[in-house]
Amino acid sequence: MVEYYLQIRFAHVLLVCCSGALFATRGLLAIAGISWANMSALRWLSYTIDTCLLTAALMLVTILHQYPFVQPWLTTKVLLLAVYIVLGAYALRRARTRPARIAAYVAALLVFLFIASVAWQHDSRGILALLVTSAPG
Numbered sequence: 001m002v003e004y005y006l007q008i009r010f011a012h013v014l015l016v017c018c019s020g021a022l023f024a025t026r027g028l029l030a031i032a033g034i035s036w037a038n039m040s041a042l043r044w045l046s047y048t049i050d051t052c053l054l055t056a057a058l059m060l061v062t063i064l065h066q067y068p069f070v071q072p073w074l075t076t077k078v079l080l081l082a083v084y085i086v087l088g089a090y091a092l093r094r095a096r097t098r099p100a101r102i103a104a105y106v107a108a109l110l111v112f113l114f115i116a117s118v119a120w121q122h123d124s125r126g127i128l129a130l131l132v133t134s135a136p137g
Helices: 002-031 040-064 072-094 098-121 127-133
Strands: none
Touching: 002 040, 002 072, 002 098, 072 098, 098 127
């Protein structure tokens, strides 16, 4: 499976982008009050993308022998993923008011971007690691 590392990593990154773009689109539709934000076809597309994303992630874990709860940056990603899922559920379905939906949507997008920065940096501080290391002083 090691010989497929680059293809699997590419698929993982592409699926992250697709998952984030679909959530961002559905969230905007939900905030706008457009009912098809939660239609079954879009939900199933989201489930399909996320299942493929998880499969690619598990394959990468197997290839690289880097495991959550052993590697701090992977632990951060997994824990923040749970936060992102909860915020996303509130943004798309659970929030009762429009301001709560907007707050959950913005928070979910920020968590999503932070997870991506953790993955990019392989550092549990994510983008904050760059800010700390480049600070004058």
